[in-house]
Structures are given as structure tokens and as C-alpha cells.
Amino acid sequence: MECHEFCEIADSYLSDELSVETNHEAISHLEKCADCRCELSARRALRTNLRDAFIGLPVNRMRPEFVSELSGRLRDAAIEVRSQSIVPSMERSQSRRYFTLAVAACLLLTLLIGSIIVRQLLSRPAQNIVKIELAKAAVGDHRDCAEEFRLAEKPIALDVAGQNYDPVYLGLAEIFAKGSVAPPDVKFIEAHSCVFAGRRFAHIVLKYHGSLVSFLVTGIPSNLASDHSPAKDPATIVCSQIEGYNVSFFQTHRHGIFVVSTLPEGDNLALARAFAPGVFDHITNRERTTALLID
Amino acid sequence: MFGAAANRGSEHGQEDHWASFDAEVMPHAPSLFRIALWLTRDRTEAEDLVQETLTEALGAFHRFITGTNCHAWLVSILYHRNSKRRRAASRLTLVSDSDERIAETAVFEAPTPQSVTDEDVLAALKRLPRSFQEVVILADIEEMSYKEIASAINVPIGTVMSRISRGRKLLRAELAGYARAHGFLRQRALSMD
Numbered sequence: 001m002e003c004h005e006f007c008e009i010a011d012s013y014l015s016d017e018l019s020v021e022t023n024h025e026a027i028s029h030l031e032k033c034a035d036c037r038c039e040l041s042a043r044r045a046l047r048t049n050l051r052d053a054f055i056g057l058p059v060n061r062m063r064p065e066f067v068s069e070l071s072g073r074l075r076d077a078a079i080e081v082r083s084q085s086i087v088p089s090m091e092r093s094q095s096r097r098y099f100t101l102a103v104a105a106c107l108l109l110t111l112l113i114g115s116i117i118v119r120q121l122l123s124r125p126a127q128n129i130v131k132i133e134l135a136k137a138a139v140g141d142h143r144d145c146a147e148e149f150r151l152a153e154k155p156i157a158l159d160v161a162g163q164n165y166d167p168v169y170l171g172l173a174e175i176f177a178k179g180s181v182a183p184p185d186v187k188f189i190e191a192h193s194c195v196f197a198g199r200r201f202a203h204i205v206l207k208y209h210g211s212l213v214s215f216l217v218t219g220i221p222s223n224l225a226s227d228h229s230p231a232k233d234p235a236t237i238v239c240s241q242i243e244g245y246n247v248s249f250f251q252t253h254r255h256g257i258f259v260v261s262t263l264p265e266g267d268n269l270a271l272a273r274a275f276a277p278g279v280f281d282h283i284t285n286r287e288r289t290t291a292l293l294i295d
Numbered sequence: 296m297f298g299a300a301a302n303r304g305s306e307h308g309q310e311d312h313w314a315s316f317d318a319e320v321m322p323h324a325p326s327l328f329r330i331a332l333w334l335t336r337d338r339t340e341a342e343d344l345v346q347e348t349l350t351e352a353l354g355a356f357h358r359f360i361t362g363t364n365c366h367a368w369l370v371s372i373l374y375h376r377n378s379k380r381r382r383a384a385s386r387l388t389l390v391s392d393s394d395e396r397i398a399e400t401a402v403f404e405a406p407t408p409q410s411v412t413d414e415d416v417l418a419a420l421k422r423l424p425r426s427f428q429e430v431v432i433l434a435d436i437e438e439m440s441y442k443e444i445a446s447a448i449n450v451p452i453g454t455v456m457s458r459i460s461r462g463r464k465l466l467r468a469e470l471a472g473y474a475r476a477h478g479f480l481r482q483r484a485l486s487m488d
Contacts, residue, residue: 055329070342071321073350078353
């Protein structure tokens with residue numbers, strides 16, 4: 001560092017505003033330069049001189065009365081400010097608590113409603129997927145059992161299945177065999193219980209306009225359970241097409257009923273709607289009496 | 296029962312609040328007054344400004360973090376209050392370009408005279424352009440750092456550094472001229488001259 005460089009940074013050196021590196025260079029220079037040490041000393045002295053002179057100026061001193069008044073006013077203000085801020089702060093804290101509670105309640109309510117909506121939204125597709133899978137199983141059973149007799153497991157009598165597997169199957173065939181609710185051209189073929197893809201069905205086979213029609217009753221998962229069934233109002237039963245078959249569906253609390261055929265949609269629906277009230281009542285009564293509702 | 300306790304507590308709290316403020320802030324009042332007087336050039340206005348500053352500081356004292364630079368905090372409030380007062384009074388003060396130009400001409404690096412009187416120093420300070428007076432007072436008299444000054448007067452730190460540097464040079468130049476006239480400028484300085 002040269003002398004002229006040191007003179008440029010000497011004030012910053014005194015103010016301790018230099019970087020560590022520059023400070024080190026300045027110290028190194030001072031160690032070997034008497035002139036700069038002298039200059040630095042003069043500047044330090046000037047600064048002290050300036051400070052003392054300025055602060056010592058009578059005009060720059062506060063009047064003692066002003067100091068006293070100012071102190072008194074500030075002290076009073078301090079007490080006033082604190083007492084004003086303490087009481088409202090208690091009120092504020094209470095109202096803040098109420099506000100917080102209200103916000104928390106709103107949030108809770110929103111979360112609750114939101115979770116219900118989300119669950120419904122999430123469950124709907126899931127329910128639909130399950131129903132479609134069940135419908136596919138019903139279609140498969142109709143095809144492999146009613147049409148092609150190629151089930152891996154031999155069907156058993158419906159009453160046997162009712163006693164061993166599902167009590168709602170007991171007496172189910174009579175609804176179809178009586179023919180009182182059926183359209184005139186419907187012919188009861190048989191009733192049994194069969195298994196398709198690991199799922200047991202009550203299988204009632206009818207013939208209508210030359211086509212085989214399967215009423216397939218099977219237990220449904222609890223997430224599909226509903227007390228509201230289109231069977232209470234058969235007009236609301238709808239028909240879908242799955243794998244080339246028309247499938248109408250309705251359900252009780254714990255059972256799903258699929259009507260599968262190659263009949264036109266209208267005919268398939270007409271059959272489903274014709275038998276739905278009787279089937280629904282029968283299964284629902286059985287569900288109640290066997291306490292299926294409890295589990 | 297709880298109310299009485301709370302009242303007693305609040306009284307203690309008020310006393311504590313004042314005691315803390317008194318201990319932390321009030322020692323800086325003389326410095327604030329000097330700066331206020333320099334800013335306003337009027338004793339009554341300076342007193343008002345100091346009172347406003349300290350009242351504002353009192354209201355905001357709960358936000359002050361003990362251990363941080365209280366003086367710099369107070370000077371910032373004082374400058375802020377002063378700006379508000381000036382705006383309220385619709386007194387526009389233009390930053391003097393001529394001051395900056397004067398400083399630009401002060402390229403001569405005068406050696407620092409060693410024997411000057413208080414009157415000489417104060418007279419030299421008084422002759423500096425105000426923008427340079429301001430930073431010299433804040434830095435060399437009120438011992439604020441460049442950063443604190445920049446924050447208080449709301450100008451970039453580079454400007455502060457530049458002004459301080461030029462302000463000090465001007466001050467030394469003023470004093471050198473005076474010392475030369477009185478024949479007590481240092482020998483080295485004479486040779487440089």
C-alpha cells in the first residue's frame with residue numbers, strides 16, 4: 001500500500017469500516033510509514049476535536065427544563081400507553097380467542113363437509129368400478145352357465161345354497177315360478193346357485209321372446225350397501241350394455257340383482273322392472289330376519 | 296382476585312416498561328437533540344422533533360430488540376419524523392447539486408493540521424455543504440456506521456460513503472487553509488503543497 005492509498009482509506013480505518021484484508025494492509029503500511037502514522041494521528045485528533053467541540057457547544061445542549069419536562073411526559077405516556085395497551089390487550093386476547101374458535105369451527109366444518117364430499121366423489125367411481133366388475137361376473141355367469149353350461153363348479157339347488165351360503169336364496173325361485181308378476185311370455189326355466197369367478201350367485205333362468213334371461217342375485221360389498229334402491233321405484237332401474245349383453249341392475253341393502261340377456265334393452269328393463277318389487281321385498285325381508293342388517 | 300393481581304402486575308409492568316425505556320433510550324436524547332437542531336436549525340423545532348421521536352420510540356419500544364443499536368434506531372425515527380414534518384409544512388428542500396459540484400472540486404488532499412481550535416473546527420464544519428455536514432456529523436460526531444447512516448437518512452450506502460469521504464476532505468481543506476494562514480501546518484503538508 002502506498003501513502004496516497006493509505007490517505008484515501010485512513011478515515012475508514014479510523015471508523016473501522018474497512019474489510020479485513022484492507023485493514024491488514026493498512027496496519028502493515030502504518031508499521032513502516034511514520035508519515036502516515038502521523039497523518040492518522042492527526043485525523044484521529046481532528047475527529048476528537050470536532051466531536052468534543054460540537055457536543056460541547058452550549059447551543060447543542062438541551063435545556064435542563066426541557067429534559068425534565070420531556071422525561072416527565074414520556075414517563076406519563078409510558079404508563080398511559082401500557083395501561084391502554086394492557087386492558088385492550090385482555091379484551092383483544094378474548095375476542096381473538098373467540099375469533100380463533102370461530103375460525104377453527106369453520107375450518108372443522110369445512111374439513112368435515114369437504115371430507116364427506118371428497119369421500120363421495122372418490123367412492124362413486126370406486127362403487128361404479130365394483131358394480132361393473134360384479135356386472136361382468138353376472139354376464140360371465142349368464143354366458144357360461146345359462147347359455148353354454150361350462151361352469152367349472154357344478155350348480156347346486158337354490159334351497160341348498162340358501163341353507164349353506166345365503167339365506168336370501170331360500171324361496172327366491174318361487175317369485176319367478178309363480179309367474180303372477182311376469183309378463184305373459186316369460187317362461188321360468190330353472191333356479192340354482194352357481195359360482196362364477198369365485199362369486200356365488202342365485203341364478204334364475206327365464207326365457208323371454210326366445211332369449212335366455214338370467215336373474216342373478218349375489219352379495220355385494222358393504223361399501224355398495226344402500227337403503228335406497230331403484231327397486232322401490234322400478235321405473236328408475238336402468239340398463240347398461242356389458243360385453244354385448246344388456247344388464248339391468250338393482251339392489252337391496254346387501255345384495256345386488258343383475259338381469260342379463262341379449263334381449264333388447266326395453267325388454268330387459270321390462271323384465272327387471274316387473275320382478276324387481278317382489279325380489280326386493282323378498283330379499284329385504286330375508287336380510288332383516290336373518291339379521292344381516294346387523295353385521 | 297385475579298383482577299387485583301392483574302392490576303398490580305400491570306402497575307409493575309408499567310414501571311418496568313418505563314425503567315427499560317429510561318435506561319435504554321433516554322441516554323441518547325442529547326445526541327438526538329444535536330441532530331434535530333442541525334436538521335431544523337431551530338431550537339423549538341428541534342425540541343418538538345426530539346419529543347415526537349421519543350414518543351414514537353416509546354410506542355414502538357416493545358418492538359425494539361435489546362442488544363441492537365438503539366441510537367441508530369432512534370436516529371432513523373428522528374429522520375422519519377423530520378421528513379413527515381417537512382411534508383406537512385410543505386417545505387420542499389431540494390438536494391443541492393451545487394453542493395455535490397463543490398465537493399467534486401475538492402480534489403486537493405490537504406494534510407490534516409494538528410493544532411486547531413474548537414472554533415476553527417466548528418467554523419470549518421459550518422462551511423461544508425449541508426449534505427456533507429450531515430454525514431460528517433452523523434459519522435464523526437455521533438459515531439454512526441455508514442450502514443446506519445444510510446438507513447437513517449434513506450440514501451444508498453455508496454452515496455453515504457462518497458459524501459463522508461468528500462466531507463472529510465473538505466473539512467481538512469478548510470482547516471488546512473486556516474492552519475497555513477496561521478503558520479502551523481505540518482512540514483510534510485507544506486512540502487506536499
